[in-house]
Amino acid sequence: MMLPRLIHWQAEGLRLRRQPVAWAALGVLFVVLFISATLAGLDARAWRASAAQDNAMREQKLQQAMAQFQKNPVPGPANATATYQLGRGELGSTRMPVEAGLGLGIQRLDALPARLKASLDSRHVDARDPGPLRNPLLEDTGLPGLPAMVALLAPLVALLLCAGLVQEEREQGRLGLLRVQSIHGIAPVVIAALGWRLICLWLVLAVSTLPALALDPGSSPQVWLQWIAALAAFCAVWVALGGLLGVLPVSGASSMLLALGLWLALTFAVPAALVLAAERAAPMPSRLQSIIAIREAQHGSEDNEQALAEAWYDEHPEIKPQLPAVWPASFVTRVLDQDLALEPLLGEFSESRIRQAAIVSGGSWLSPGLALVLFGERLAGTDVPSHARYLQQVEAFEQRWRGFLVPHVMSREGLRAEELKELPRFAAR
Incomplete structure (x- = not known):
C-alpha cells in the first residue's frame, strides 16, 4: 500500500521539477516577498529604536525643565x-x-x-499634525504591508501551480494512461501533486517572509511559529481551491479563468462586502x-x-x-x-x-x-x-x-x- 503511494509522490515530484514556469513563478514570489519582508523588518527595528530614543529624549527634556524651574523658584504668574x-x-x-x-x-x-x-x-x-506638511495622495501610494503582499501574490502562484492539473492531462491525451498506471485511481496522483505544490509554496513563503521577524529585535520564537502555522493554513486553503478547480470537467483555459475569478472574489470582493456590511451595521x-x-x-x-x-x-x-x-x-x-x-x-x-x-x-x-x-x-x-x-x-x-x-x-x-x-x-x- 505504501509503495504505490511513494511512487506517486516520487513521480509527481519529478514532474514538478521539470516545470520551469512553476519555478519561475515561485522565484519571482520569493524575491518580491523577501524585499518586502526586509523593508518591514527594518521599519520595525527603526520603530523600536525611535521608541527608545523617545524615552531618552524625555529624560533629557525633564532635566532641562527642572533646570529652568530652578532658575525661577519663586511661585507666581511666571511659574x-x-x-x-x-x-x-x-x-x-x-x-x-x-x-x-x-x-x-x-x-x-x-x-x-x-x-x-x-x-x-x-x-x-x-x-493638527505637529510634523512637517505632507501630501496625503503621496502618502497613500506606498506598498501594502507584508501580510497583504502575501495575500495578493501567493494565491496567484498557488492557482498557477494547481489549476488545470487534470485538464492538462486530458487535453494532452495522457489521462487514460495515468489511470491505467495508478491501481488506486487518479485521486492519489492528484493528492501527491497538490502535496508537493503545497510544500514548495509554504517553504517559499516561510523563508521569504522571515526577515520581517528576524530583523526585529523585539521578535520572539512564539511569533515565528504562529506566523509559519498561519502561512501553512493559508497555503493549504489556496492549494485545495486550485486542486478543486483542476479536477472540474472543464477545459484548461476555463479552469484558469475560474481561478482568476476566484482570486478576485476572495481577495477583493469579499473584503469590500464585509467592510460595506460593517459600515451599514455600525455607521460612524x-x-x-x-x-x-x-x-x-x-x-x-x-x-x-x-x-x-x-x-x-x-x-x-x-x-x-x-x-x-x-x-x-x-x-x-x-x-x-x-x-x-x-x-x-x-x-x-x-x-x-x-x-x-x-x-x-x-x-x-x-x-x-x-x-x-x-x-x-x-x-x-x-x-x-x-x-x-x-x-x-x-x-x-x-x-x-x-x-x-x-x-x-x-x-x-x-x-x-x-x-x-x-x-x-x-x-x-
Whole structure:
C-alpha cells in the first residue's frame, strides 16, 4: 500500500521539477516577498529604536525643565505660565505599544494615530499634525504591508501551480494512461501533486517572509511559529481551491479563468462586502454633525470663560480663587469644558469603530487573505482592538496629567523644581 503511494509522490515530484514556469513563478514570489519582508523588518527595528530614543529624549527634556524651574523658584504668574507650557509640551508624548510581530503590521502605524500626546490643550478640537506638511495622495501610494503582499501574490502562484492539473492531462491525451498506471485511481496522483505544490509554496513563503521577524529585535520564537502555522493554513486553503478547480470537467483555459475569478472574489470582493456590511451595521457619526458639535463646544466655552473658571474653583476649594481668571487659567478651563462636551461624540466614534472591526473580523474566514492580514496585525499589536486599548490608556494618562498640572496653573503659582519628579508618566499595558 505504501509503495504505490511513494511512487506517486516520487513521480509527481519529478514532474514538478521539470516545470520551469512553476519555478519561475515561485522565484519571482520569493524575491518580491523577501524585499518586502526586509523593508518591514527594518521599519520595525527603526520603530523600536525611535521608541527608545523617545524615552531618552524625555529624560533629557525633564532635566532641562527642572533646570529652568530652578532658575525661577519663586511661585507666581511666571511659574504658572511655565507650568502651562510644560503641560502642553513634549513631556506628555506617548507611543502606541506594539507586540513581538511588529514587522507583520508595521505599515498600520503610518495610518493610525500612534504617537498621541497628553496635553493641557484639546487633542480633539485642535488635531493638527505637529510634523512637517505632507501630501496625503503621496502618502497613500506606498506598498501594502507584508501580510497583504502575501495575500495578493501567493494565491496567484498557488492557482498557477494547481489549476488545470487534470485538464492538462486530458487535453494532452495522457489521462487514460495515468489511470491505467495508478491501481488506486487518479485521486492519489492528484493528492501527491497538490502535496508537493503545497510544500514548495509554504517553504517559499516561510523563508521569504522571515526577515520581517528576524530583523526585529523585539521578535520572539512564539511569533515565528504562529506566523509559519498561519502561512501553512493559508497555503493549504489556496492549494485545495486550485486542486478543486483542476479536477472540474472543464477545459484548461476555463479552469484558469475560474481561478482568476476566484482570486478576485476572495481577495477583493469579499473584503469590500464585509467592510460595506460593517459600515451599514455600525455607521460612524455624521461628519457634518461632528463639526457642528465641535464648533458649539468651542463657542460655548469661549462665551462662558469666567463662569467656567468660577465653577472650577468651586469644585476645588483647596485652591484659592484667582478671579477674574486670566490666561492661561482661563484657557485651561475652556479646554476641560470642550473635552467634556465632546466626550459622548468621541464615544460614538470609538464604539462604531470597534463594532465595525468586530464584524469584519468575524467574517474574515470568508476571505483567506483578509484573515491572514488581520492575524498579522494581531501579532504586531496594530489591530483595531489594540489601538482602541491604546486610546483608552492615553485618555487615562491625560486625566492624570491634567489632574497633576491644572491645579498649579489655576493657583497662578506654578510648579516647583522638585515637584517635577512626581510628573505622571505614560505606562502602556
